[in-house]
Amino acid sequence: GDSVTQMEGPVTLSEEAFLTINCTYTATGYPSLFWYVQYPGEGLQLLLKATKADDKGSNKGFEATYRKETTSFHLEKGSVQVSDSAVYFCAFAKWGNQGGKLIFGQGTELSVKP
């Protein structure tokens, strides 16, 4: 069935380290892909998105490229900051007879130490 698999957390990095959070999905067709971020005590916010193969979404120094051949959408950032500490969710849009909805991964917690 449709699903999203993210690398397990928590991920702990030092400030200015390189970040990769892996995400792969199982879905029919070529859905739009998203990364959401949840800061402590808040709801989820859209971080970036990509709507077709080879598209690169980017925002706030984060990037992710839609890889059709590997059904992946890995999140990267070249130099993380303490303020990036949050939970990151990968998701894709699924369509059916009852409309559309997002399918989320389980989330990856990132902790950045000074």
Added chain:
Amino acid sequence: NAGVTQTPKFRVLKTGQSMTLLCAQDMNHEYMYWYRQDPGMGLRLIHYSVGEGTTAKGEVPDGYNVSRLKKQNFLLGLESAAPSQTSVYFCASSYVPGQDYGYTFGSGTRLTVV
């Protein structure tokens, strides 16, 4: 703009009590969703609505009911609360989707059932 507003933010219920969570959006979005978030399980869709007067079941609908009498409001009801319903509940909304829609989330309701 207020975006998506959830009330209440916190609530403690005794087993068997009932309550209603309110979600209100001021963006004229057609779609609205209720998710629950539990540690290690990501976001799971409870119910959703593709327009005023419509509702549909999500992944974990048992023990919950919903209503969408007005386009801007989406109510989630617990008729007889159980400890297994202790969770953080998030409401989200979106436009009638194209290929690249995303959600706007509320800030969540933390519910504890004792």
